[in-house]
Amino acid sequence: MHEDILADGLREWESPLYRESLKQFDRVVDVAGLDDNIAERLRVPQRALIVSFPFRHDDYSEVQSVYGYRVQHVLSMGPTKGGIRYAADVNLGEVAALAMLMTWKCAIVGLPFGGAKGGVRIDPLTISRPEKQRITRRFTSEIINFIGPNKDIPAPDMGTDGQTMAWMMDTYSQQVGHSEPAVVTGKPPELGGSVARIEATGRGLLSLLPGSAAHIGMPVEGARVVVHGFGNVGQYAALAAFEMGCKVVAISDVSGGIYDQAGLDIPAAMQWVARTRSLEGFEAGEPITNADLFGLDCDILIPAAIGGAITAENAGDITARIILEGANGPTTSGADDILRDKGVFVVPDILGNAGGVTVSYFEWVQDLQNYFWSETEIVGRLREIMSRAFNEVLSISIDRGIDLRTAALVKGIRRVADAKLARGVFP
Numbered sequence: 369m370h371e372d373i374l375a376d377g378l379r380e381w382e383s384p385l386y387r388e389s390l391k392q393f394d395r396v397v398d399v400a401g402l403d404d405n406i407a408e409r410l411r412v413p414q415r416a417l418i419v420s421f422p423f424r425h426d427d428y429s430e431v432q433s434v435y436g437y438r439v440q441h442v443l444s445m446g447p448t449k450g451g452i453r454y455a456a457d458v459n460l461g462e463v464a465a466l467a468m469l470m471t472w473k474c475a476i477v478g479l480p481f482g483g484a485k486g487g488v489r490i491d492p493l494t495i496s497r498p499e500k501q502r503i504t505r506r507f508t509s510e511i512i513n514f515i516g517p518n519k520d521i522p523a524p525d526m527g528t529d530g531q532t533m534a535w536m537m538d539t540y541s542q543q544v545g546h547s548e549p550a551v552v553t554g555k556p557p558e559l560g561g562s563v564a565r566i567e568a569t570g571r572g573l574l575s576l577l578p579g580s581a582a583h584i585g586m587p588v589e590g591a592r593v594v595v596h597g598f599g600n601v602g603q604y605a606a607l608a609a610f611e612m613g614c615k616v617v618a619i620s621d622v623s624g625g626i627y628d629q630a631g632l633d634i635p636a637a638m639q640w641v642a643r644t645r646s647l648e649g650f651e652a653g654e655p656i657t658n659a660d661l662f663g664l665d666c667d668i669l670i671p672a673a674i675g676g677a678i679t680a681e682n683a684g685d686i687t688a689r690i691i692l693e694g695a696n697g698p699t700t701s702g703a704d705d706i707l708r709d710k711g712v713f714v715v716p717d718i719l720g721n722a723g724g725v726t727v728s729y730f731e732w733v734q735d736l737q738n739y740f741w742s743e744t745e746i747v748g749r750l751r752e753i754m755s756r757a758f759n760e761v762l763s764i765s766i767d768r769g770i771d772l773r774t775a776a777l778v779k780g781i782r783r784v785a786d787a788k789l790a791r792g793v794f795p
């Protein structure tokens with residue numbers, strides 16, 4: 369069926385990640401007993417916006433045009449919610465797939481949002497801070513009618529951060545004539561950002577480690593962990609693993625990786641990256657390529673960089689018994705089949721990295737109410753939501769004899785389908 373969609377004049381969604389997302393979705397349609405008409409609606413996003421806009425380089429005479437995207441997958445659940453990524457290869461299909469994943473993710477943890485995603489096709493490492501600010505402000509102006517606290521609420525993703533969100537919030541607020549903190553999440557706390565948002569995705573992911581390890585009978589203390597990607601998610605996931613008494617034996621970023629069987633000093637690596645923006649030059653362990661990282665002897669693998677990192681080519685080499693997916697769409701369906709056959713316990717992205725959007729939801733609620741919670745309240749509520757979702761998904765998986773990814777999708781897709789059925793067709 370997904371092949372038909374892409375052949376049916378809807379080729380604008382074409383991208384490897386969108387194909388993967390449709391494959392996953394179609395596998396679940398039967399298991400979840402989904403109504404055909406609803407399944408048809410959910411296969412494609414409800415709204416998408418493509419913009420092209422110019423920005424001035426620091427060299428004032430140079431003006432470059434770039435593409436930007438914002439896709440809203442489902443508008444039936446409440447406002448839409450999802451990150452904005454800056455990357456050299458971002459395209460409409462990738463953003464559409466990520467918006468779809470956001471819909472399931474929000475439904476799995478029970479948040480009142482549909483999924484959205486956005487991006488600008490630019491390599492964030494090739495632009496200066498002032499250039500990034502100009503891109504962000506112009507992009508925000510281009511999509512201004514598409515976003516809003518009750519419409520669609522962006523957040524950080526790859527290549528963007530709290531500062532990017534601050535510029536978005538400021539640009540939006542300037543246009544509407546008053547301060548509107550609830551238009552984005554992941555802002556600095558001084559602007560109405562939530563404490564504990566920066567570390568929420570990595571920490572939320574690792575909060576599922578004790579339950580996962582207990583389920584397969586593996587001790588957490590001393591477990592060897594490999595982390596692919598050392599940005600926001602990878603760093604805080606590695607730090608949480610380090611603090612739980614695991615040995616983080618390898619970390620990597622786009623510049624390459626570092627391996628030390630005795631375990632790496634994660635706080636020191638984080639300080640290095642905060643100073644230099646890269647792991648390159650961090651003196652510890654042995655250098656290792658990103659390709660070799662996946663074949664390392666370890667107990668837990670955390671993909672926290674890009675989509676499609678674990679493929680049918682490298683899945684066979686993976687020795688980890690647990691994979692905690694921090695990145696969105698890190699595992700192709702070919703790889704997923706191999707990992708399932710090998711009995712690897714995969715905590716899927718839509719469940720594992722939902723901590724980010726959960727704390728974003730807390731931030732949005734706090735901004736709307738102008739009433740801010742303590743870190744203890746936020747961390748406690750995050751843990752409660754993550755562990756409830758994990759236990760519900762695990763019991764669906766056990767009851768139906770299906771893997772965790774399928775079980776999570778069944779839970780998420782079912783909830784969205786039920787909401788759509790209850791609302792009916794307009795007019």
Ligand code: NAD
Pocket residue numbers: 524525526527528569596597598599600601602620621622623658672673674675694695696697721722724725
């Ligand atoms: P980030 O930009 O902070 O970090 C990305 C990291 O991946 C960097 O260390 C970068 O060097 C590395 N990387 C990029 N390309 C690579 C490659 N080809 N090989 C190895 N490493 C590479 O981004 P982030 O916010 O940490 O997001 C990482 C992933 O997690 C993305 O897939 C994102 O969609 C997902 N995610 C992020 C959040 C969040 O709250 N930030 C929430 C949910 C999911």
